[in-house]
Amino acid sequence: MAINVSIPTILRTHTGGQKSVEANGSTVAEIINDLDSRHSGLKDRLVKEGNLHRFVNVYVNDEDVRFVGGLDATVSDGDSVTILPAVAGGMR
Amino acid sequence: MARYDSLLDALGDTPLVGLPSLSPSENVRLWAKLEDRNPTGSIKDRPALAMIEAAEKEGRLTHGCTILEPTSGNTGISLAMAARLKGYGLVCVMPENTSEERRQILQAFGARIVSSPAEGGSNQAVVVAKELAEQNPDWVMLYQYGNSANAESHYHTTGPEILRDLPSITHFVGGLGTTGTLVGVGNYLHDQKPGMQVVAAEPRYGELVYGLRNLDEGFVPELYDENVLTRRFSVGAYDALRRTRQLLESEGIFAGISTGGVLHAALTIAEKAARAGETADIAFIVADAGWKYLSTGAYTGTLDEAAQRLDGQLWA
Known part of the structure; x- marks a missing residue:
């Protein structure tokens, strides 16, 4: 089961510049572990002490995983995962 | 009462209007809080x-x-x-x-x-x-991202106005920027009504905006409190534009682009509630009107073209 994962500019050093990569897994944690097995160092950038890095947001189909189980959030075939750094909002 | 001693006194008490065309059913209704009806035309x-x-x-x-x-x-x-x-x-x-x-x-x-x-x-x-x-x-x-008066203004005005006008409210949906609106209104509604769902719609910009030098340059506003939120959606320019136009075409409301993002989240929830046969009254914020975004080309041409033009812009 392949899930498409979108990688932000700042983390593309780990993916050889690729904007999106494929990964396998049924939870966000499994996806990250699978990514790390091929794109070494990625997990360290995303996960701190068992939780998502404070300035990293992960979305499954546009929904923030922190509200649907965090690293245990489930991912199914055909879902898309997006990783983004936290930034200040726009026209505030 | 529509007479005020000065413009500043005319702040707030904005209309909450129903969306008869976009609401999915009689039991699942959408309500727009028209914050463009403030002195300078925005919730701010x-x-x-x-x-x-x-x-x-x-x-x-x-x-x-x-x-x-x-x-x-x-x-x-x-x-x-x-x-x-x-x-x-x-x-x-x-x-x-x-x-x-x-x-x-x-x-x-x-x-x-x-x-x-x-x-x-x-x-x-x-x-x-x-x-x-x-x-x-x-x-x-004043530092709006960390100034408690920001969230308190919504706790004391926006929140009470919404509950007064829609006592049956089940969901509140707002845009996530400084987080002041969601934290202020959300806390007020949680205090008044158990079981409230507070939903954030966060704009997803083009890559330029996320072009930090390192992850630790990332930023979460000091006001942010994730315990107030039930769900948080990230909405891209295409969906925000599509919903902004839909709001204009179906309900006659000429809103800014960020409102399209908020409506996108509100409709996602509304459609899910309708499918599940639930009853829901969903209030969302129209933060401003479309006037300030005409030069971005948001309202003309195809959606793809308009979304392309917004790439790299701060549209919400």
């Missing part, structure tokens, strides 16, 4: 005035002072109006990639604009403003 009049009044009360802000604020638009415009009426100077730190209308309005009110680099978006505006604050200790930075 509420926190801007509240932050000024709090600083006046604390004695931090006195006649002739200069206010400094990182803002890419609406808050700056609200502050500029209030500053003009109250006799303050205003310096706004604004990212380069914001719409031309905002610059012109700020200049018309007499505000000074300091540009911050497009890359990094509002994060960079915050960084530049903090540097300017250090160099100019006599300037007063």
